[in-house]
Amino acid sequence: MIRRGIRCFRAAAVLVAGLIVETQSPTGIGAAASVFDGKRVVAIRFDPPIQPLPLTEMLERIPLSPGDAYDGGAVREAIAGLYTTGRFIDIIVDAQELDGEVTLTFRTVNRWFTGGQSITGVKEPPTATQLLNAGRLRLGEELTEAKVRQAVDNMTSLLFKNGLFEAKVTADTQRNVETEDVTIRFDVEPGRRARFTAPIIRGQTSLTPDRVVKASGWRKWWGLGGFQPITETRVEDGVSRIRRLLLKQNFLMSGVDLAGMEWKPDLGVAVPSLDIRDGPEVKLVFEGYRLSRGKQRTLIPIFQERSVDRELLVEGAENIEAYLHSEGYFDARATFSRKQEAGAEIVRYDIDRGPRFKLTALDIEGNNYFDDGTLRERMAVLPATFLRYRNGRFSEELLARDAAAIEALYRSNGFLAVKVNTSVSAPEGEELSQVATIAVEEGPQTVTGKVEIRGIADADLVLAQSLLETAEGQPFSQEGLAQDREQVLNAFYNRGFTEATFDWLARRVDDTTVDVDIEIARGQQRFVNRVLVGGLTTTDPKLVYNRIGLRPGDPLSLGEVLASQRRLYDLGIFARVNTGIQNPNGDERSKNVLIEVEESKRYSYNLGIGAQVGRIGGGNVQNFDSPAGATGFSPRVNAGITRNNFFGVGHSGTLQGRLSNIQQRAQLTYLAPHFRDRDDLSLAVSALFDNSRDVRTFESTRIEAAIQLSQRLSRANTLQGRYILRRVSVDEASLKIRPELIPLLAQPVRLGIVGGSFIQDRRDDPIDSKQGFYNSVDFAVALGVLGSQSDFARGLGRNSSYHSLTKNLVLARAVTFGIQDRIRGGPLNEIPLPERFFAGGASSHRGFAENQAGPRDLETGFPIGGKAVMIFNHELRYPLIGDSLGAVLFHDMGNVYSNFGSLSFRYGQKDVQDFDYMVQSVGVGIRYRTPIGPIRFDLAFSPNSPRFIGFEGTREELISGGGMRTLQRINQLQFHFSLGQTF
Numbered sequence: 001m002i003r004r005g006i007r008c009f010r011a012a013a014v015l016v017a018g019l020i021v022e023t024q025s026p027t028g029i030g031a032a033a034s035v036f037d038g039k040r041v042v043a044i045r046f047d048p049p050i051q052p053l054p055l056t057e058m059l060e061r062i063p064l065s066p067g068d069a070y071d072g073g074a075v076r077e078a079i080a081g082l083y084t085t086g087r088f089i090d091i092i093v094d095a096q097e098l099d100g101e102v103t104l105t106f107r108t109v110n111r112w113f114t115g116g117q118s119i120t121g122v123k124e125p126p127t128a129t130q131l132l133n134a135g136r137l138r139l140g141e142e143l144t145e146a147k148v149r150q151a152v153d154n155m156t157s158l159l160f161k162n163g164l165f166e167a168k169v170t171a172d173t174q175r176n177v178e179t180e181d182v183t184i185r186f187d188v189e190p191g192r193r194a195r196f197t198a199p200i201i202r203g204q205t206s207l208t209p210d211r212v213v214k215a216s217g218w219r220k221w222w223g224l225g226g227f228q229p230i231t232e233t234r235v236e237d238g239v240s241r242i243r244r245l246l247l248k249q250n251f252l253m254s255g256v257d258l259a260g261m262e263w264k265p266d267l268g269v270a271v272p273s274l275d276i277r278d279g280p281e282v283k284l285v286f287e288g289y290r291l292s293r294g295k296q297r298t299l300i301p302i303f304q305e306r307s308v309d310r311e312l313l314v315e316g317a318e319n320i321e322a323y324l325h326s327e328g329y330f331d332a333r334a335t336f337s338r339k340q341e342a343g344a345e346i347v348r349y350d351i352d353r354g355p356r357f358k359l360t361a362l363d364i365e366g367n368n369y370f371d372d373g374t375l376r377e378r379m380a381v382l383p384a385t386f387l388r389y390r391n392g393r394f395s396e397e398l399l400a401r402d403a404a405a406i407e408a409l410y411r412s413n414g415f416l417a418v419k420v421n422t423s424v425s426a427p428e429g430e431e432l433s434q435v436a437t438i439a440v441e442e443g444p445q446t447v448t449g450k451v452e453i454r455g456i457a458d459a460d461l462v463l464a465q466s467l468l469e470t471a472e473g474q475p476f477s478q479e480g481l482a483q484d485r486e487q488v489l490n491a492f493y494n495r496g497f498t499e500a501t502f503d504w505l506a507r508r509v510d511d512t513t514v515d516v517d518i519e520i521a522r523g524q525q526r527f528v529n530r531v532l533v534g535g536l537t538t539t540d541p542k543l544v545y546n547r548i549g550l551r552p553g554d555p556l557s558l559g560e561v562l563a564s565q566r567r568l569y570d571l572g573i574f575a576r577v578n579t580g581i582q583n584p585n586g587d588e589r590s591k592n593v594l595i596e597v598e599e600s601k602r603y604s605y606n607l608g609i610g611a612q613v614g615r616i617g618g619g620n621v622q623n624f625d626s627p628a629g630a631t632g633f634s635p636r637v638n639a640g641i642t643r644n645n646f647f648g649v650g651h652s653g654t655l656q657g658r659l660s661n662i663q664q665r666a667q668l669t670y671l672a673p674h675f676r677d678r679d680d681l682s683l684a685v686s687a688l689f690d691n692s693r694d695v696r697t698f699e700s701t702r703i704e705a706a707i708q709l710s711q712r713l714s715r716a717n718t719l720q721g722r723y724i725l726r727r728v729s730v731d732e733a734s735l736k737i738r739p740e741l742i743p744l745l746a747q748p749v750r751l752g753i754v755g756g757s758f759i760q761d762r763r764d765d766p767i768d769s770k771q772g773f774y775n776s777v778d779f780a781v782a783l784g785v786l787g788s789q790s791d792f793a794r795g796l797g798r799n800s801s802y803h804s805l806t807k808n809l810v811l812a813r814a815v816t817f818g819i820q821d822r823i824r825g826g827p828l829n830e831i832p833l834p835e836r837f838f839a840g841g842a843s844s845h846r847g848f849a850e851n852q853a854g855p856r857d858l859e860t861g862f863p864i865g866g867k868a869v870m871i872f873n874h875e876l877r878y879p880l881i882g883d884s885l886g887a888v889l890f891h892d893m894g895n896v897y898s899n900f901g902s903l904s905f906r907y908g909q910k911d912v913q914d915f916d917y918m919v920q921s922v923g924v925g926i927r928y929r930t931p932i933g934p935i936r937f938d939l940a941f942s943p944n945s946p947r948f949i950g951f952e953g954t955r956e957e958l959i960s961g962g963g964m965r966t967l968q969r970i971n972q973l974q975f976h977f978s979l980g981q982t983f
Contacts, residue, residue, distance in 0.1 A: 035097070036070040042101040047094075052087045052110060052180045054529065057589055061085070062106075070095070070102050078106075086142075086586025087111055087180070113582050114143045115181030116534030116596045123190035125162050125231050128598075129576060131186070134158045139580030140594050143182050148173065155186065163230025163270060165263040166191025179532055179592060181582065192268055194261075196227040196234075199272040202259065206278055207245070215245045218272075230261075230270055239274075246278060250344075252302050253279035281344035282308055288351035289324070289332075299323055308345060313338070320351060326398070328391030329353040330424070330434060358384045359392030360433045366440040369413065377807065378405045381436060392434075399424070399436060410442060414475030417443035446476045449515040456520045464488050464520060476506070476514045492522060496555030499523030526556040529590035532582075535597040539573060540648040546677055547571070550593055556581070561593060568597065572652070572673065573645040575600040600644055608638040612660070613977045624736055624951045624958065627861035628970045629696060629849040636660040650674055663692045680712045695851045697862040698746065699734035700834040703727045720757040724780075725787055726750070728834045738859040738958070749832045752787030755780030755794075763802065767933045768981060770810050773801040783823070792831050794820035796869075800983045810877040814983040816844070818869045819900045836865030837896050842976035843983070845871050845892045847921025847942035849974060854896025855915045860958065861950030861968060866896040868903055873983060877927070886927040890982070892940070893920045912947050912967065920944055921974070933980040945970040 041064055051058055059065075061081035063074045079091050090109040095102055114137045122128045135151035137143065152169045159167035168189045173182050196218040201209060213219060216238035218228050228234055239256050246254035259273040284296060297303045300316035317334040324332035331354035338347045362383045364372050379402040384392040403420040410418035419441040427433055448470055453461055467487045469480050485502040492500035503519045528550050536544065547567040549560045561579050568577045574597045582592035612634040640656035651672045658665040668687045675681040685707050693699040704726035711719045729748035737746075756779060763772040777797045782788040796818035803811045818837060822830070840848025854866040871894030880887045895918060897903050902916035909917055923940035946969070953963025 036095055036102055037072065039070050039097065039100055039102050041068050041070050041104060042066055043103045045103065045105045047105055047107045048177070050178055051108070053085060053588055054590060058082070064104070075104070082106070082108070084587040086583050087588065110180055111583070112143050112175060112182050113180055114139055114141055114580075115176070115179075115183045115532075115594065117184050117186070118535070118598075119186040119188060121188035121190065123164065123188070123193070125233070126158050131155045131158060131188070135186070137184070139578050139596055140582040140584055140592075141580070142583070143184075148184065151184075152186070155188070158232070159188070159190065160261075161232040161235070163194040164190045164192075165194055165261075165270065166265070179530070179582075181532065181592075181594070183534065193229045194263060194268060194270040195229050197264075197267075197269040197271050199274045200262075201274050201276055203275045203277045205246075205276040206249075207242075207276065211245075212242060212274065212276070215242045217241055227269070235261075235272070242274070242276065246276075247303060250281050250283050251278045252282040253306055253308060255279065255306065283344055283346050285346060285348040286351060287348065289320075289353050291320070295323070302347075308338075308347065313347065317349065320349065322395050322397050324351070324353050325395030326393060328356045328358060328394075330357045330359075330394065331355065355432055356391060357432050357434045358390075359394045359436060360384060360427070360430075361435045363435060363437045364440070365437060366442065369415070369442060369445070370409070375406055375409070375438075378402070378409060383436075394434070394436060399438075403438065406438065406440065408479075410440070412475075412477045412479045414445040414447055414477060415442050416446050416476075419443070444512050446512055446514055448472055448474050448476045449509050449513040451516045451518065453518045453520060456522060460492075460520075460522065463491060464518075467491055470516060476516075478506075481506075481516070488520065490559065492520075494555075494557040494559040496525045496527055496557065497522045498526050498556065498558070524587075524589065526588075527590045528552055528554045528556050529592050531593045531595065533595045533597070535599070537599060538602075538645060538648045539597075539599060539650075543571070543649055543674075543677075544568065544595075544597070547679075548595065556591055556593070564595070567679075568595070570679075571650045573600055573650050574598060602644055604642045604644065606638070606640045606642075610636045610638075612636060612662070624860055624862075624953060624955075624963075627696065627736070627856070627863075627948075627950045628968065629852055634660045634662050636663075646670075662694050663690070665690045665692075675709070682710045684708045684710070693734065695834075695838055695863060695865075697736050697857070697864060698833060699731045701729050701731070702834065716760055716762050718757075718759045718761075720759070722755055722757075723786070724751070724753040724755070726753065728832055730833055736860050736862040737857040737864060746833050750787065750789045751782050751832075751835070752784075753780050753782045754786055768929070769802040769812070770804050771802055773799070774983075775799050781823075790830075790832060790835075791823040792820055792835075793823055794818070794835075798983075800873075808879050810875075812873075812875040812877060812981075812983065814873040816869060816871045816873075816894070820867050821899065831867065833865065837867065837869045838863065838865045839869055839871060839894075839896050842936075842938065842978040845873075845894055845919070845921065846890065846923060846938050846940040846974060846976055846982075847892055847919050847945060848970060852970060853894075853919070855898050856946075856948050858913055858949065859951055859965070861948045867899040868897040870894050870897065870903060875925075875982065880926070884929045886929070886934070888925040888927065888938075889923075890925060890938070890940075891920070891922050893918050895919050907944060909944065909946055912949055915946055915948075917944075919946065927981075935979055936977070936981070938976040938982075940974045940976070942970070942972050942974070945972050 043066055044059065044062060044064065046058065062078040064071065064078065075093055079093065082088055082091055087110060088108050089111055092107045094105040094107055096105070117132055117135070117137060119128045119131055122131065126134075134154045134157070136154060137147060137151050148171050152171055155169045156167060159169070168191075170187050172185045172187065174185075175182050198209060198213060199216075201207075201212060207215075218234065218238050220226055220228055235258060239258055243254065243256045246256070255275070255277045257275045259275045261270040261272055263270045282302070284300070291299070299319040301312045302308050302316065305312055313336050317336050320334040321332050324334075332352065333354070334349055334351045336347060336349050338345060340346070359381070360383060362376075362379075362381060364375055367375060380393065380398045381402050382393040384390060399422050403422050406420050407418050421439045421441070423437045423439070425435055425437065427435060449472060451468070451470055451472055453464055456464065468484045470476075470484050481504055485504070489500055489502050500523050501521045505517045507515045507517065509515055530552055531545070531548055531550055533541065533544055533548075548564040550557065550564065561581075565577050565579045568574055576598040578596045580594045582594055613632075637659045638657070640654060642652055642654045644652050646653060651670065654669045654671070656667050656669070666689045670685045672683040675683040686705070688702065688704045688706070690702040691699070692702075704724055706722055706724040708720055708722035713719055727748065727750050730746040732746065735746055758777045760775040763769040763774055775798070778795070780794045782790055782792050784791060796816070798814065798816045800812065800814035805811055820831065820837065838851040838854065839845055840853035841850035845853055852863055854863055854869075856863050871892065874891045876889045878887060879885070895915070897916045904917050906917040907920065909915075919942060921940040921942040923938055925936055925938035927934040927936050948968055949965050950968040951958060951963055952966055957963035
């Protein structure tokens, strides 16, 4: 079709050229053709001398060269050839003779094309992007003054819809003669934004003006404080609210339309005119089964169509039956009747739901090529299950849809005569049980015989053959050939053959074999003339061009254009990246690739307010009660500011803070995401201040500086290396351990740490995984030569995997293992208390409260951390109600251990001083899906939670030897409320 259009265009151009030549004035070519014929052409020139196409391509379209004899037909052909490029509005040839030699000058009037667009003075809403989209000027397409005027009108209309009735839009254009593109800058003078006022109501309605205003939501603060400023969204929402109000009052055929907005500049308001028509009252009556109002709106289309006719009522009855079938009422029937009563139309649905059945089994017969599991994966019908579908999921419509899906699967694998029959029966003696049967008649399998490809040379033939799934001896499939066509054409398109075609013909050889003839035509190859980037203000052009995979002379690959656009978005510094081909419909060999960017705002902000609920509470600093934690509540505020695109090279600086009553943190980070112009490298430099008491034993302060280099080895694998200089200290007034341990564990210490991580992520969904695995290994070494006052080494690894046992059942498991120990030093060179392993809580071992696992001070009972950790987590995840609410059964086991030699799988605690054993917990959890991850609540029971000796008294009593020692125990029942999956 494209090539036919070009041929027609060329023919029309030749005709136009002929008319131009033959109707010239006496001094023109047509009148003097006999004088010039046969004379030698000495030069071919262009006016203006700078032309939009390379000189070589311009000359290729002129069938005359210096030294040739002049030929009027050749001149007309040249004009036609230049017209087909789409670059010119007018072409006139001027022939000048001197001493029997002819000089030809092609005088052209060029077309102009849309280049970059920018907009200033925007007063949101609408946004700058919405205004530019309203202009409908597409990058690279021909631009005329009429299109610019229309764009200004469209933008002005959008501003009016948002209450900016005084707005003015002007367009300033700058033309680039060399590239023929026009840069357009729109300037907006928004003026005042009008406010709503009481609307003018037209039509016949029972609603009072006050009721209309209240329903619209156009007043501020529940009707107080005047009217809201006008925006398009508020207008549309207000009209929708009024319409919903009428629907609630059974005016199902009502109409609400905005007839206009009258701007009153002296008052700064606009008066809406609303055309409201109640229409007749329609009452729906349901006999035999009660449908909620929400379900009525879903099932009966008269609510959406706002019309009551027989076809919609029939569709409603069918929808009711299908819904009841899916609820187990397989014999349900619904009929309707209608009548007029007291000026209202009564629609009555009589529903006979019949007995409630249970689909106890789903049998599949006759399938030899595919196993039952493969077919069931494509089916919506499900037999009854205990947890989710008590009566099964079944309806005649679902069963028919499943049969069609199975037929499509067989046909795509060569079974062209397949038939899938369905039936439903009741087992003998079980009247309320149903068994659905799917009987497959596979028929013969058709395979592909010879595959012959014509129309392309050997090099292209090898490429096409490598992309074809259709091959001799493989099952024949029309769907497979359609996919082959897409694959092959994409490959040719990406090599610049934008007019390539792929046609195929299947010829049956016998009952089971089909030969395939494929005809491929490449068409003309297109190349890149220039890559033009616009919109850069602060960004280094080198950063942008390094991520564009096209250069002048390269084949014009539309796939690479999109890939370049994606890479530019990945920089994170552009709010918008538009791409286009200049003069897309013109017949020219080389085309300009246009990329227009809009840089993001330099500063971005974030603010989050939340809370933590759990066993995080207890007594004050001076008291030693509740060493195992008590139910507490901690409000939390997160805030941050980011400076984007530092120095124009895509770097960013972020200051992030957190404030709660258990943690105060501030972190400054400088990130170079594409270090040394490599997409796989990123460098981060950070400074951190952190004051925390998330471990109830102490309050720690951490000040550190760090530098980290990350390399993405592949899509799944990442390697990190880092150096950290840290000072950690513990507030002695907050310590809840016996005094003799303070010099050993709680002295301020400077740490110089070098370490690294390897991360492997092959999960299908990092937020809510159902398949795949995740591995991470982290190591760190603190040494004196690195500036450390304590020498130790640490290693921590984690492996998690996810397995879909059935379509809706996921088994997730994880293991965490870590060890650390001193490298050298005397008995006082111990690992500082804040650097030891702590575990327990919503994201590790749910049998403990937050950071309550592991060794404890033998006198006070507070946790003191350990040098080894081993935790196993198992979860069985399944849907509970619909797709939003799910549940888990979980088992956590493990602990934090005193050291590597104390690792043990023992179930029982030897005595109250023994904490090196495997603590078990089982529980249930609820998951509610949200766009940012599931909200979860977990309840855990630990049958062998640790017992310990706890201290009751004040700090002075602890030092003097007073107070009481009592036998205590970690609460066997723990609850956790958090966001995101456990692992």
